[in-house]
Amino acid sequence: MWVYEKKLQYPVKIKNPNPALAKIIMSQYGGPDGELGASLRYLSQRYSMPYPELKAILTDIGTEELAHLEMVGAIIYQLTRNLTPEEIKAAGMDAYFVDHTTGVYPASAAGVPFTAAYIQSKGDVLTDLHENLAAEQKQ
Amino acid sequence: MNEKQELMKKIATYDFAIVELNLYLDTHPTDRDAKRKLADFEEKSGVLRAEYEEKYGPIIFRDTPEKRMCWIKNPWPWDLCEED
Numbered sequence: 712m713w714v715y716e717k718k719l720q721y722p723v724k725i726k727n728p729n730p731a732l733a734k735i736i737m738s739q740y741g742g743p744d745g746e747l748g749a750s751l752r753y754l755s756q757r758y759s760m761p762y763p764e765l766k767a768i769l770t771d772i773g774t775e776e777l778a779h780l781e782m783v784g785a786i787i788y789q790l791t792r793n794l795t796p797e798e799i800k801a802a803g804m805d806a807y808f809v810d811h812t813t814g815v816y817p818a819s820a821a822g823v824p825f826t827a828a829y830i831q832s833k834g835d836v837l838t839d840l841h842e843n844l845a846a847e848q849k850q
Numbered sequence: 851m852n853e854k855q856e857l858m859k860k861i862a863t864y865d866f867a868i869v870e871l872n873l874y875l876d877t878h879p880t881d882r883d884a885k886r887k888l889a890d891f892e893e894k895s896g897v898l899r900a901e902y903e904e905k906y907g908p909i910i911f912r913d914t915p916e917k918r919m920c921w922i923k924n925p926w927p928w929d930l931c932e933e934d
Contacts, residue, residue, distance in 0.1 A: 717909050719927045720869075721862055722855065768876040775869055785928035792930070 713774070720778040725789040730802035733790035734820060737807075740783045741817025741825035744850040750776035752830040752846060759834040784815050857902050861909075864895035 739745050753773030760766045791804075791813040799808050806822060817825035831842045851859070871888040878884065903913055907920030914920070925931050 714910060714912075717907075717911075717921070717927060718858060718862065720866065722858060723928065724855075724930060764877050764879075768873060771869075771873050771876055775873070781927070788928050789930055 713777075719782050719785060720775075721782060723782055723785040723789060725786065728792050728794060728798075729790050730794055730799060730804040733787050734802065734804055734807065736783065736786055736790070737818060738820040739850075740780065740787060740815065742819035742823075743829045744846065745817070745819075745825075745829075746776050746780035746783055746850075747817050747825055748829040749846065749850060750774075750780060751827065752832070752843065755830070755832040756839045756843070759832075759836075760839075761836055765836065765840075787815050788813075854902075854906055857898060857905075861895055861898045861902060864891045864898065867891050868895060 741747050750773050753769045753776060757766050757769035757773065760769060794804075794813065799805055807816075807818075810816075819825075830846075831839070833839055833842070868888060868891050871884055871891070875881065875884055875888065899909060899913075903909055907923060908914040908917055911918075911921045
């Protein structure tokens with residue numbers, strides 16, 4: 712189980728909204744190499760790990776990835792505050808806005824919704840750890 | 851940066867070290883130096899967390915069950931306040 716802490720791992724305070732930047736950063740939230748994929752990857756793989764050290768570290772890293780996900784969500788949320796229709800269009804955020812307005816939705820920068828196909832959980836320790844090494848190279 | 855934000859930044863700094871030391875100890879559970887550092891940071895973070903919760907409301911709801919209204923209250927961690 713988890714217990715929520717009412718704080719971010721590192722505070723996020725963005726003074727100037729920037730929807731064009733939000734569109735790009737979105738991929739770190741719900742894109743192919745984003746924090747949602749990272750947390751689900753580790754938290755799913757840990758069940759079949761054969762050594763207790765690995766169950767511990769995948770649980771703890773997966774938990775930390777959720778804290779990263781929350782920070783990226785806060786960044787997107789703050790970058791898309793108080794926008795006018797003109798600003799949304801000029802930033803190329805209109806295609807996102809029509810489906811989600813300024814809600815934070817897990818998708819890639821190109822608008823592809825998050826999918827579990829971004830991760831793997833094979834039940835084999837070497838396969839899964841290699842998957843994780845490769846994933847960390849990409850994010 | 852106001853007083854509340856400064857206090858939270860200090861907590862976040864200790865807590866980051868705590869999280870990372872804990873990850874290291876998952877695979878090096880007998881490292882006494884790391885365990886000493888972890889205990890030291892836990893203590894320092896604990897003092898600051900108690901001060902923060904006393905002044906600004908709960909970080910973990912169980913710490914201050916009598917402050918139910920404060921748990922619900924804005925700002926939530928992703929909110930940007932006027933004074934920010």
